[in-house]
Amino acid sequence: MVDQWQRVIVHADLDAFFASAEILRRPELRGLPVIVGGQPGGRGVVAAASYEARAYGVHSAMSAAQAHRLCPQAIFLPGDGDYYRELSQRFRRILESYSPLVEMVSIDEAYLDLSHAGRSFASPGVAAEAIKRYVRDELGLVVSLGVATSRMVAKIASDLDKPDGLRVVEAGEEARFLAPLPVERMPGIGPKATAKLHQNGIETLGALARLSPVLLEPIFGKRAVEVLQRARGIDDRPVEPEGGPRRSVGHERTFSHDLSHLVEIERSLYQLAEQTGRDLRRRGLRAGSVALKLRYSDFETVGKQRRFARPTDSHREIVSIAIELAHELLAQRRAPIRLLGVRVTTLSDLAIQLPLFEVDPLRQRRLNLALDQLVERHGRGIIQPGWLQPRETQREVMHPFLQPFDAGQGHG
Ligand SMILES: [Mg+2]
Known part of the structure; x- marks a missing residue:
């Protein structure tokens, strides 16, 4: 099974990171709507919301005042960057214990190339389960994982079953996996491009994948070919750890x-x-x-x-x-x-x-x-x-x- 995998790429994304980090050190908040970021009376925005708060329609980048209107009983906490950075470093080190090829793309999100480490596991899925368990045991946080042969498919996969998601897209199944998904699921297709695609009757990545690049140029310009390839599940970008020798x-x-x-x-x-x-x-x-x-x-x-x-x-x-x-x-x-x-x-x-x-x-x-x-x-x-x-x-x-x-x- 592993042999069919040319590459094994994992996208790992901590669930509701800032909010989960606060709940981790204040367990009495578990199960409550927790909002990290601006205060309700101030002009700040929501940096993160627990899933309990999200149930009320609260989401990140929303103004704290609006979040307060939607969920007045929420617990509003200021952020603590030092603490989050420390957890993030520990998260990175856990991932690095599986492969030296770890690329942090944000404080709570990373790509991991397991192509070489994969041999010690029965399958990429088993490796992902081990990572999930290790993050939970060692860090006390829940991570959602997507496993695929490319960064883009892994990224989309990690998002599908959040929170506590684990989705493996088997090698060779990429195009079939992507086809039914809405176009906006694909990173790089923003609200404007989505609206234009919808105007042209293109709702899914499968529909997008069947188009010719010429038709997509008005929307994506020079990126048209790349977007098409991605929609077909083709993405050769490597996982690139921060450069330079460690000091x-x-x-x-x-x-x-x-x-x-x-x-x-x-x-x-x-x-x-x-x-x-x-x-x-x-x-x-x-x-x-x-x-x-x-x-x-x-x-x-x-x-x-x-x-x-x-x-x-x-x-x-x-x-x-x-x-x-x-x-x-x-x-x-x-x-x-x-x-x-x-x-x-x-x-x-x-x-x-x-x-x-x-x-x-x-x-x-x-x-x-x-x-x-x-x-x-x-x-x-x-x-x-x-x-x-x-x-x-x-x-x-x-x-x-x-x-x-x-x-x-x-x-x-
Ligand atoms: Mg996250």
Whole structure:
């Protein structure tokens, strides 16, 4: 089945992203009409609306005042760009764990080329299900996916079953899939072109696909041939990740409740380091140093950086330095923590850095790679609980810090 697929392109689009992001950190809002953007009394517009609000006819780009008239009981929230960008980065990294060919086209939307990664899955649909599950487990957000042999068909497919959609258009079925759809479903056919097509009795992409380019030139000009090809399901545009070599790799997380226990902090650092190590190994990179970022509940943000004894891609080495740095920062100020970030820099190619005659690092590396594969096939859940337990090598670091240190508890 996979062999018929020349390319496997996935379009991934987070559902009602800003609104879902707010509900994620305020679960009490779940099931309610939530509107992110302008306030009802102001002149702003709706940036995103939960599906509950959409049921009242609210949609993005509508004025907040109009949204308020349609749905007076809606909860209006201002946007939080930093928080959305952080979630977006995590979304991108989840996608990048399936293929290095990820192109973010907006904060909540990406194309992913799975043509080469697809072999480890029974079918492109199975791969898409794994991605969907991973995004839900790891991020707590729902993503709609379209899978096809081209960007355009994947994009249209991801939109059809929203929210929580998953639509696979089998290789060879593109034209048949597109034919019954209204012309305005196709990206690039805006309201003006739609109106003109309708005037000429052309309602569906199938009807459009049968026309000759000459007939379409008055409407689309030079794009006529391209539009026709797209309507027939032909679209060779590649997925193009942002160019240039990566200068750093890392993960950060804002917590739903502030962390006050060192054991929680170390556990989170372990998780962040594990993800970071996995990113390094997948890219064949080693890091020369690690930076820790720590944001207190009052938003004071501090950071500290340290070099490794020698370049590494091992999450254990990353976490041990990260924990060291955390202790040093917390020695200067102990207060509940809102965000933690681990980032490795001074990246170098594994091929250059790997010493030739060292057996142990190689064996460790193979073990790490095997675990990475396990995670990619089955999701984090399969190894996470065990990994996050204090282990022999970590116990001595973790043990003395089991007591909470938030202000009210009287620990210094
Ligand atoms: Mg979206």
